[in-house]
Amino acid sequence: MTLHAWLIDDAPASAWQAQCGGYYRGLRRAMRSPSTVFGIVSVLGIVLIALLAPWLGRVDPNAQDILARLQPASAQHWLGTDQLGRDLWSRLIFGTRPTLLIVVLVALLSAPMGLVVGICSGYFGGWVSAVLMRITDVFMAFPRLVLALAFVAVLGPGIVNAVLAITITAWPPYARLARTETLAIRNSEFIHAARVAGIPTWRILLGHVLPLCIPSTVIRVTLDMAGVILTAAGLGFLGLGAQPPLAEWGAMVAAGRQFIFDQWWVAAVPGAAILLGSLAFNLLGDGLRDVLDPKNA
Amino acid sequence: MPELIVENLCVRFPSWQGELTVVNQVSFQLGSERLGIVGESGSGKSMTARAVLGLVRPPGKVQADRMRFDGIDLERMDARGWRSIRGRRVGMIMQDPKYSLNPVQRVMDQIAEIAMLHSDMGKRKTRERVLEMLSEVGVEDPARVANCYPHQLSGGLGQRVMIAAMLINSPDLLIADEPTSALDVMVRGQVLQLMDREIKRRGMGLMLISHDLNTVARYCDRVLIMYQGRIVETCAADRLFEAQHPYTRGLLACLPSVETRGKKLSVLDRAAINAEMPAYG
Numbered sequence: 001m002t003l004h005a006w007l008i009d010d011a012p013a014s015a016w017q018a019q020c021g022g023y024y025r026g027l028r029r030a031m032r033s034p035s036t037v038f039g040i041v042s043v044l045g046i047v048l049i050a051l052l053a054p055w056l057g058r059v060d061p062n063a064q065d066i067l068a069r070l071q072p073a074s075a076q077h078w079l080g081t082d083q084l085g086r087d088l089w090s091r092l093i094f095g096t097r098p099t100l101l102i103v104v105l106v107a108l109l110s111a112p113m114g115l116v117v118g119i120c121s122g123y124f125g126g127w128v129s130a131v132l133m134r135i136t137d138v139f140m141a142f143p144r145l146v147l148a149l150a151f152v153a154v155l156g157p158g159i160v161n162a163v164l165a166i167t168i169t170a171w172p173p174y175a176r177l178a179r180t181e182t183l184a185i186r187n188s189e190f191i192h193a194a195r196v197a198g199i200p201t202w203r204i205l206l207g208h209v210l211p212l213c214i215p216s217t218v219i220r221v222t223l224d225m226a227g228v229i230l231t232a233a234g235l236g237f238l239g240l241g242a243q244p245p246l247a248e249w250g251a252m253v254a255a256g257r258q259f260i261f262d263q264w265w266v267a268a269v270p271g272a273a274i275l276l277g278s279l280a281f282n283l284l285g286d287g288l289r290d291v292l293d294p295k296n297a
Numbered sequence: 298m299p300e301l302i303v304e305n306l307c308v309r310f311p312s313w314q315g316e317l318t319v320v321n322q323v324s325f326q327l328g329s330e331r332l333g334i335v336g337e338s339g340s341g342k343s344m345t346a347r348a349v350l351g352l353v354r355p356p357g358k359v360q361a362d363r364m365r366f367d368g369i370d371l372e373r374m375d376a377r378g379w380r381s382i383r384g385r386r387v388g389m390i391m392q393d394p395k396y397s398l399n400p401v402q403r404v405m406d407q408i409a410e411i412a413m414l415h416s417d418m419g420k421r422k423t424r425e426r427v428l429e430m431l432s433e434v435g436v437e438d439p440a441r442v443a444n445c446y447p448h449q450l451s452g453g454l455g456q457r458v459m460i461a462a463m464l465i466n467s468p469d470l471l472i473a474d475e476p477t478s479a480l481d482v483m484v485r486g487q488v489l490q491l492m493d494r495e496i497k498r499r500g501m502g503l504m505l506i507s508h509d510l511n512t513v514a515r516y517c518d519r520v521l522i523m524y525q526g527r528i529v530e531t532c533a534a535d536r537l538f539e540a541q542h543p544y545t546r547g548l549l550a551c552l553p554s555v556e557t558r559g560k561k562l563s564v565l566d567r568a569a570i571n572a573e574m575p576a577y578g
Contacts, residue, residue, distance in 0.1 A: 211401045
């Protein structure tokens with residue numbers, strides 16, 4: 001029996017086989033759409049590049065060679081050099097690291113924050129909901145980048161502060177989403193049953209409401225990752241994210257801005273990377289939504 | 298034997314036409330017996346049960362002269378007090394197991410969670426206890442069922458799981474809110490018989506809420522008939538079919554039987570009933 005036959009068996013012999021088959025079917029469904037495949041491959045590629053950066057990067061991304069500044073692409077410098085003679089290929093490769101770091105940290109920090117606020121607001125209702133949702137509204141009323149800028153201006157520039165600033169601006173949509181889901185779940189019979197059984201409120205929230213809110217939040221987080229990449233690059237561009245000499249795409253675009261007419265590649269190379277990165281996460285999120293949403297099955 | 302005493306229970310909800318009294322001056326006592334509550338939809342039978350367990354959500358208001366269970370005042374109860382009663386001393390079985398079981402938790406985890414709340418048994422012992430309980434309620438392959446998610450179970454099996462979850466802490470009183478109306482006819486009898494057997498074996502009290510007169514007559518000792526939020530008649534279950542109140546008589550007349558075969562069934566004459574009822578409100 002081939003692996004394929006084992007995975008799509010109509011009468012799986014064990015729960016494990018059935019589960020593997022379920023994942024397999026989901027994967028096959030995702031693979032039907034070329035854009036999802038592109039998203040998955042690109043994101044995996046970016047992660048791999050970040051992990052293998054020291055081997056792929058060829059030279060130290062911060063090694064300066066003033067005599068060879070602003071060189072076009074050549075055999076020695078695949079993508080040319082920037083204004084300090086640093087190898088753009090290396091800097092591009094190493095630039096995946098701060099970008100991924102910011103994306104992952106923001107996702108890990110903002111999603112739980114939004115879930116907590118949203119679930120509490122949805123479950124308790126009344127004035128708890130009113131207070132939490134008005135706070136959420138306040139955060140949503142500002143354009144994201146402007147609010148993040150304000151926070152970075154207060155906290156000081158740097159990667160950690162950029163993460164904090166983006167997190168603070170990124171959680172409100174998750175809170176809204178979790179609240180809506182909780183409102184529907186809260187009146188369902190099994191929550192009543194749990195209350196009748198004497199299960200304490202915090203256990204109901206963590207054990208019965210939270211697991212049902214997670215799928216939609218995961219999809220939303222993946223879709224938002226593209227936005228996070230853009231915001232992070234925006235902060236870097238304005239000099240409020242990663243600080244020199246750290247290779248960061250946004251900061252690299254900013255540096256290339258002065259030479260954009262004569263040495264266009266200095267800005268274009270990191271710009272293309274930002275485009276590709278956000279596109280990849282967007283397509284991945286889209287594909288994930290199609291697979292995980294039962295209505296699209 | 299712990300006793301549930303309810304005196305002049307009222308449940309009110311605000312509405313555009315002023316306050317709406319959903320349960321109106323309901324009084325009853327319930328010890329180690331099987332009490333049936335019957336009535337049409339909206340007659341307040343479910344709301345009565347919810348009020349007893351403190352599950353009426355705001356803006357609903359509950360008021361009673363006396364509402365006690367085993368000497369504990371149910372009116373002045375905080376969240377902690379309720380937790381010590383719900384699930385441990387009073388269990389409740391709801392209508393449809395499809396909705397009353399958590400869709401994303403395995404049966405084992407759901408029952409074990411309830412069992413562990415009220416006892417300090419270890420994890421392993423609790424799991425054994427759950428399996429034992431499942432086989433007590435007539436589940437043939439407890440280990441397999443315990444590993445299933447609710448959507449993998451049939452309605453009858455789901456209701457058995459629900460009963461197991463509610464009986465695992467050996468409560469003194471079981472409230473069953475139309476426990477069989479979501480099940481198909483074949484399974485109904487089985488589930489009712491199972492509940493009946495367990496209640497007799499444990500010497501528990503039962504509050505069976507139903508709109509099926511035959512069920513109540515068969516599985517209860519005493520019956521309360523509710524109409525528009527009030528108890529209109531109380532009678533022994535075996536005398537239900539000799540009941541006097543016009544509403545009860547009307548309900549009985551609606552039941553199809555061998556004699557009514559081929560004839561039109563009668564319909565409740567509400568005007569006549571309301572005329573005989575004391576002024577409403």
